Amino acid sequence: MMNRRNFFGASASAGAAAGINSFFNASAEAAEVKAPQGTVAVRGADGRLKRLGTLDLESQQDFTLGFRLMHNKKLRAQSQSAFERLLYTKKVDPATQMTMEEMLALVADEPAIHIASKTWLANQQVTWKTLQDYFHANADLYLSEMDAADKVGPGKLELSPTMDIPAECRHEIHIQPGGYVGDEFAGHIYHYGTNSFYIAVLGHNEQDQIHKGVAARLPIPEDGKVKRILDMGCGVGQYTVALKERFPEAEVWGIDIGGPMVRYAHTRANFLNNGANFAQRLAYDTKFPDGYFDLVTSYIMHHEVPAEGTKKIIDEARRVTRTGGVYYPLDFMSGGTKAVAPAMYNRWWDHRWNNEVWSREYHSIDFSKEIAARGFTMPAKPVAALPGFGARHAIKV
Amino acid sequence: MANEPANHRTIAAEAIKSDVKNGVFLGNPVLDNVVSCVIALGTELWATKRRMKVMEAVMAKHGVTEAMIEQYKPTDKEVAAWEADRDRFIDLTMGPLGNEGFRNVAANFPKRD
Numbered sequence: 001m002m003n004r005r006n007f008f009g010a011s012a013s014a015g016a017a018a019g020i021n022s023f024f025n026a027s028a029e030a031a032e033v034k035a036p037q038g039t040v041a042v043r044g045a046d047g048r049l050k051r052l053g054t055l056d057l058e059s060q061q062d063f064t065l066g067f068r069l070m071h072n073k074k075l076r077a078q079s080q081s082a083f084e085r086l087l088y089t090k091k092v093d094p095a096t097q098m099t100m101e102e103m104l105a106l107v108a109d110e111p112a113i114h115i116a117s118k119t120w121l122a123n124q125q126v127t128w129k130t131l132q133d134y135f136h137a138n139a140d141l142y143l144s145e146m147d148a149a150d151k152v153g154p155g156k157l158e159l160s161p162t163m164d165i166p167a168e169c170r171h172e173i174h175i176q177p178g179g180y181v182g183d184e185f186a187g188h189i190y191h192y193g194t195n196s197f198y199i200a201v202l203g204h205n206e207q208d209q210i211h212k213g214v215a216a217r218l219p220i221p222e223d224g225k226v227k228r229i230l231d232m233g234c235g236v237g238q239y240t241v242a243l244k245e246r247f248p249e250a251e252v253w254g255i256d257i258g259g260p261m262v263r264y265a266h267t268r269a270n271f272l273n274n275g276a277n278f279a280q281r282l283a284y285d286t287k288f289p290d291g292y293f294d295l296v297t298s299y300i301m302h303h304e305v306p307a308e309g310t311k312k313i314i315d316e317a318r319r320v321t322r323t324g325g326v327y328y329p330l331d332f333m334s335g336g337t338k339a340v341a342p343a344m345y346n347r348w349w350d351h352r353w354n355n356e357v358w359s360r361e362y363h364s365i366d367f368s369k370e371i372a373a374r375g376f377t378m379p380a381k382p383v384a385a386l387p388g389f390g391a392r393h394a395i396k397v
Numbered sequence: 398m399a400n401e402p403a404n405h406r407t408i409a410a411e412a413i414k415s416d417v418k419n420g421v422f423l424g425n426p427v428l429d430n431v432v433s434c435v436i437a438l439g440t441e442l443w444a445t446k447r448r449m450k451v452m453e454a455v456m457a458k459h460g461v462t463e464a465m466i467e468q469y470k471p472t473d474k475e476v477a478a479w480e481a482d483r484d485r486f487i488d489l490t491m492g493p494l495g496n497e498g499f500r501n502v503a504a505n506f507p508k509r510d
Contacts, residue, residue: 055451059444066443067436108503114422115432121417122433122493126440129489143405150406165410172415182412259408280408353422353502355415 039271040145048272049206052192057134061196064127068200071120079116083342086110097338100348100360107345117349124175124354127193132177135185142185149267154275155244155252157266159259163280168306169257171357180235180258187264191236208238210386214299214330215242219383219393221294221324226250230293230320232283232313232329233257233301237265237276243297244269244276253288255281284312291322300389302331307361311370318375318396327376327394330385334367368392419500426496433493441490 043051043058052058086107087094098106107113135142150157165181172179176193180186198205205211220226226247231240234254244252254276256262262278269276281287283301296317302310317327339347351359371394372378382393423429471479 055448056444059447060440062447063440063443067439104503108501109424111423111428114502118420118422118429118432119436121420121422122436125417125433126437126489130440140405143407147406159408161408167413170411170413172412175415175417177412178409179412181410184407184409186409259410263408353417353420355417 040141042141047207049195050271053134053138057130060130061127061192064123064130065196065199067123068120068196071116071123072200075116075119079113080342082110082112083107083345086113087341092341095340098341098344099338100344100351103341103344104348106341113345114349117353121175121353127196128176128189131189131192132183132185135188139184142188146263146267149270150263152270154273155266155269156277156279157263158277158279158281159263160280161259165257166282168309168358169282172355173304173357175353175355180256180261184260185264186258186260187236187262187268190261191238191264191268205238208242211238211299212242212245214385215239215246217383217385218243218246218295218297218328219326219385221326221395223324226294228293229253229295230255230286230288230297232286232296232298232317233304234265234278235261235299237262237269237278239297239299240265240276240278241269241272241274243295244274248275250294252276254278255283255286257282284309284316286316286320288320290319291325292320294322294325295328296321296325297328298330300331302329302367303356303359303362305362306358307365309358310362310365310367311374314371314374321396323396325396327371327396328383328385329367329371329392331362331367331390331392333390334363334365337364416500418496420502421500422502427494430493430496433496434490437490437493441486 039050041050042053043055045051052061084094090106092106150159170179170181172182174193176186176189177183178186178189180190183189195206198210202210227250229243229247229250229252231237231243231252231254234240234256235258237254240252240254244250252275254262254265255278256265257280259280262280265276266278269278283298283305298313302313305313314327314329317329321327338344347359347363350356367390368378371392375397376394377397379393379395382391384391421429423432
């Protein structure tokens with residue numbers, strides 16, 4: 001089972017990661033990409049990924065990746081040992097299911113437990129800061145590239161610079177400076193920063209291997225008709241372009257509240273000569289007609305959304321999915337409000353200090369039941385598009 | 398964020414800031430800051446070592462000797478640029494020593510600013 005903490009955090013075992021890594025690499029083929037005129041690739045590209053603009057920046061990211069790998073093996077184990085000692089000392093049964101508050105009262109003053117969190121976050125801050133500093137130091141170059149890309153295709157781009165962005169969408173998730181909405185280069189920063197997340201835990205994704213794998217396994221309607229696809233909360237569009245590659249004749253849309261994210265996604269889709277369309281829109285207010293899509297999906301969006309937002313998004317998904325169409329919101333297992341102390345600790349610090357603001361709410365609801373209660377049927381044997389994640393395979397009734 | 402060139406289309410909106418800089422995980426904000434410095438230093442040190450590996454490989458292919466490097470005298474322009482980069486390096490690696498760190502890691506949970 002893969003929970004959120006294991007993916008973006010540091011508690012995944014190296015063994016588990018290696019297994020999943022092999023799984024994805026088996027289907028990972030790097031496409032050769034010819035950069036269109038006007039594309040910024042200062043140091044060329046490795047397949048689908050433009051190399052970072054300087055050797056130093058590339059090396060800084062290489063360090064933060066290496067640190068994550070070491071952290072997964074040693075720092076997290078050290079913290080776990082400290083946890084076990086504490087539970088023993090306090091005479092607490094390790095199997096005790098605790099709330100977040102109960103766990104915190106137990107461990108609050110134990111630096112030996114917190115060292116893993118501190119170092120992981122410090123490494124995360126360096127990851128973001130070095131990327132942000134580089135793109136802002138070269139803002140003219142990269143803004144010029146996006147200016148040019150905005151106007152061309154093959155896919156469309158719709159930005160809404162005056163839209164009122166709800167406060168719930170403006171947090172600095174993963175402590176990324178500016179979050180998804182507050183930095184012109186949020187997409188650039190997110191894309192390169194998350195590469196090391198993937199490599200350290202799930203496997204290589206620099207060629208969109210993981211997104212392509214999910215797109216390849218995504219279930220389709222029983223009648224086989226897939227003419228229109230919606231990717232909600234598309235971020236930098238790696239999943240969206242993978243969907244377009246699987247269904248080249250389909251009209252594919254990626255929407256996200258983060259203007260800089262969809263702008264980067266569109267620029268990158270152009271670079272890949274991919275005709276996916278992108279728009280800056282809310283997932284619970286997509287503005288598409290009723291029953292417009294054959295497939296509505298999302299890639300780890302819902303744990304970034306308040307519980308009430310998730311319910312509104314499911315309602316919207318139902319509205320825009322045609323009868324017999326598939327709704328497949330990929331996300332982490334939702335874990336309830338109690339867990340054994342170390343697991344609850346991981347969830348707590350990820351929520352509080354890695355700024356996963358809405359993860360508690362995500363875990364507080366039964367996501368699958370919420371979908372089933374809103375006009376979808378759930379197959380008895382759902383397709384797992386990403387092993388270890390929640391398989392929420394819904395069909396519009 | 399930094400001022401962007403005015404002749405470009407921009408799309409960013411206001412973000413709600415994380416308060417992670419003020420988190421105290423290790424019981425003492427100074428200790429937290431030192432840990433941040435160590436990781437940043439590691440980043441810069443590895444970047445330097447990796448560049449050296451690239452340089453040595455490239456130079457060896459083009460006949461640059463160790464003596465040529467030892468005797469090299471930088472230009473005034475180079476000196477100025479290197480000093481600027483030194484200051485950036487120090488800001489990245491030592492700057493966290495100046496973090497205020499007033500909030501205990503568990504205080505006021507789950508309240509945030």
